Amino acid sequence: SSDCFLIFFCAAVLIGPIAAAIIFLGNSAVIIGLWPAHFIWTYYCVLKAERIGLVLKILAAILLPLPLLLLPVLAISGSLLGGIGYGVFIPLMATFEAVGEGVADKLTHCFLDGTVSTTAGACTVVRDATDFCFHSYFSLMDELIRKLGDNETPLDIKLSYLPHSMLAVLIAVPFDVFMISGVALWKSPCMLLKGWQRLCEDLVGREGPFLETVCVPFAGLSIILWPLAVIGAVVASFLSSFFFGMRAGLIAYQEASLQMGLAYMVSAVALFDEYTNDMLYLREGSCFPRPKYRKTDRMNNETGQNNEVRNATSPLGEKKHHHKTMKALQRSKTFMEAIQRLRPIQIWDWLFRSCELNGRILLGEGLISAEDMEECIIKGKCKKLSIKLPAWCILQCLIRSAKHDSHGLLISDDVEVTNFNWPKDKVFDWMLGPLLVIKEQMKQLELTEDEELCLRRLIMTNNNDKPSDWDDCGFPSSDNIRRARLQAIIRRLQGIVVNLSWVPSFRRRFIDLVKALYLEAVEAGAIDGSRSVKRKIEADAASAPGSKFDDKDGEGSSKGAAAVGIDAV
Known part of the structure; x- marks a missing residue:
């Protein structure tokens, strides 16, 4: 080692x-x-x-x-x-x-x-x-x-609210910077000692980062460099305090009250103190006051927004029990176990592999043309394919989950993604709530098999702006309300995919996916391939040594996803 x-x-x-x-x-x-x-x-x-x-x-x-x-x-x-x-x-x-x-x-x-x-x-x-x-x-x-x-x-x-907001910012920023930085500095010795204690306990017991022999030199280096992590945490706290102070101005504007903005200024210190206590496993709560900074129940919605989504899919008692169990388990997790849990790329990889499998089906049915793929590869214009194909894959997953009465999203026969094993990532956490709501809507609609088959064609080829767009498409149901609900679901899914397409690796991975589908179709004789397109694909593959279509993270994530049984729907 x-x-x-x-x-x-x-x-x-x-x-x-x-x-x-x-x-x-x-x-x-x-x-x-x-x-x-x-x-x-x-x-x-x-x-x-x-x-x-x-x-x-x-x-x-x-x-x-x-x-x-x-x-x-x-x-x-x-x-x-x-x-x-x-x-x-x-x-x-x-x-x-x-x-x-x-x-x-x-x-x-x-x-x-x-x-x-x-x-x-x-x-x-x-x-x-x-x-x-x-x-x-x-x-x-x-x-x-x-x-x-x-x-x-x-x-x-509203211009009349700006004076309250600006005054709240001028008062809250210096106050929160001073108080939050002070709390961070006060607790930094505790973070330093507790971190060293945990690392030394793992070293003696050969747990956590010291579980494998090869990891010992790196884990020893982490003991030496732990003070730098503490300094980084203090600096991050100092920088975040500015945003806490500026948010006081936003609260003052939303509530049209300087008093509410100043109340948030004080509550922000208590929130930060409580968060650091949880991170360092100190006593619960905070010694600082935490006044209410909302005139309505919006404060409860702010602090419990994620809990509301989770409560919609599980009973309250079960959730509380599970939350306590998970909190206890999280404290005893080893370093390697924590790595296994933090894999949002598995969901990301499932989406692309689902697009690959469904892309083959749609290509065979003629819903994806060679011209669409060539335009994506040569000109980089993938707006149609990169929005409609993933939207259909997600909708298919939601239909499947609704049919099996799943509490979460059934992404394969033996893998159900729920709010408890959903990746704790901001992007994916933002996706979960809307997808669960849409799944419940699909359950209420109770689609027939003919409607599902027709939806595939409608998503890929038709407009979905108003019910009359489906008049001549052969959709089994003539109920305009039912059509409007399905069209709203499709538009919402396409909006989610549009937001996902802004993620940096999305475009690269999707174009590589289209290249793979194009070559497979040419080799199978399903389409007549263009020489210029094939030359471009070969040139792109040659420019990425050791990687098919320059998709390093895709290959790695495929292995990780396959390890937990994630497969396309």
């Missing part, structure tokens, strides 16, 4: 700077090159957007230069830090895999594994950043300037 540690150190020294330079220089070039377009187009879209009121437009026009000027600085700084971290930790993970069971000549693999893959992965990071800065950004702006619906009203602010 000591030899592997030394080899990892050498690999990190040699490969780390190369990977960091690729990410830093590549991302910086993209950010600086597109910044003028972002600056101008952001102003244009904000001023043109119908969903933004006049007062808010004027305020945005005055305040926008500051974030637009700071954004490239922060993004470039983040690229530098992210590149350094990527260049260090990717060879580290490759070292762990090289010393695993069933690997011959471990010493050679410790050095070779993670060199080419880290360099190629750094290029993939730059590609994802380019997709985000170009395609995701302009897609987001398109959503902003989309026309308002019949029942939608522009978002605006």
